[in-house]
Amino acid sequence: MLRDITLGQYYQTDSVIHKLDPRVKLVATICFIISLFVVKSWVGYVAAAIFLAVMIKLSNVPFKYMVKGMRAIVFILLITVVFNLFLTPGEVLVSVWKLKITREGLQLAVMMAVRLSFLIVGSSVMTLTTTPNSLTDGMEKLMKPLKIFKVPVHEVAMMMSIALRFIPILLEETDKIMKAQIARGADFESGNLVKKAKAMVPLLVPLFISAFRRANDLAMAMEARCYRGGENRTKMKPLKYASRDRIAYGVLAVYFAVCIVIRIYL
């Protein structure tokens, strides 16, 4: 039941996008998100759509699989659309009772919907094609300059990858505790939201205790294997830019330039 949740939802297949350096993909995702806010005209969105479509095609991930991720945000999308549709002042198109749909509202609503869905699909291209591990690796490398400001970059990356490693273990454990408590008459299913939330307390306490115990064990095991922070540590899989990564950066720069040009001239 709980184990069905796929976090990071990496989609295993072979493609150019999969092979790209995680840093490229991270930078590209950030640039793409920024570009969505840079462009303001329809031409801009068409440009973004073309870019996104090409990326999806290159990634070899079935489009259906990608849309699946959209289901989670349908609710947010709907709220945004409704609010923009009814609450934007301007030239009235239709008016029902007290609600008025304006031309500007309609435009804004569609724009917001497009922007949001592009944003989600765009970032899911990254998470679908990058393993959580190389993602943390990429972040660590990208954020390295922050070390000057005493940001514990290596530690944060290590914490993230350990967290990812323990998600399935803790989920399994939650399942186990739940079953043990159901066997003794606990009820997680019935009642309203408050009641359900209260029923979770006896589940969380043992889970936390065991998580702490695991953390303690893991820390000891790491120390026993000579872990002493990021200093003097070598990498088994160091990140190296290949020529395809340079090309990708080039493509990205062109796309971003196009977006800016569109913003200024169109």
Added chain:
Amino acid sequence: MGIIRTDKLVFEYIRRDEEGNVEGITRAVDEVDLNVKQGDFVAILGHNGSGKSTLAKHINAILYPTEGTVWVDGMDTKDEKDLWNIRQEAGMVFQNPDNQIIGQVVEEDVGFGPENMGVPTEEIWERVEESLKAVGMYKYRKYSPNKLSGGQKQRVSIAGVIAMHPKCIILDEPTAMLDPNGRKEVVRAVRGLNDVEGITVVLITHYMEEIIHADRVFVMDKGRIAMQGTPREIFSQVEKLKELRLDVPQVTLLAYELQKSGIDLPDGILTVEELTRALLTVQS
């Protein structure tokens, strides 16, 4: 001098009540003298709370002695400058396989130790390959640890320690959480390391079957070493083992009972084959 040596090792836990007041002091390890030779397979036996895990943690410099000294390959564990050398030379495998695997892929986990030691990238790959092969897990190198069985996970943990090229491995009840099959896998892997690679093994366990192949056995009770000798010497003292609340292997127990009821059998029979042979000679 042996690779691991302890001299009058004492370790005390301070017990505290909920307010943090000292309730009392527990001696977990009490004047233990240990001397393990390079290449030996040593087993430490004892029931729960006998201090065997505490003793093990001293060898890896996770705990420091309250009194006495521990030397690993001539290095005093209290000496801070040797700390990382000691941890590299005396690798440690723990009980719970889930709580000691750090990587999300088998090969990455095995590479964790060498990465920490600052081994160059190509050499890490060589080490990972050779240590996964040594425990027979090479074909699982791309797997996620979550998809492996307990015995396989524990073998990955062992590979992770071997990749650091230790001189000895301390295994703290590596089989306690495994099913009989997993237990066999792990014990076979450990014996292989000892036989083929010549790595010194200190196996801490409470399963008697696992220590039959040991060169030397120490039995601990209440923090002290209660018995020591070869497995045969230990198992010939069935009464004393029972006193220490330890189970004797079934064959040994059967032989012992037969002996008591008047059949002329040698002391300390360890395997089924031995007993059959002995019984056949008695018959003829």
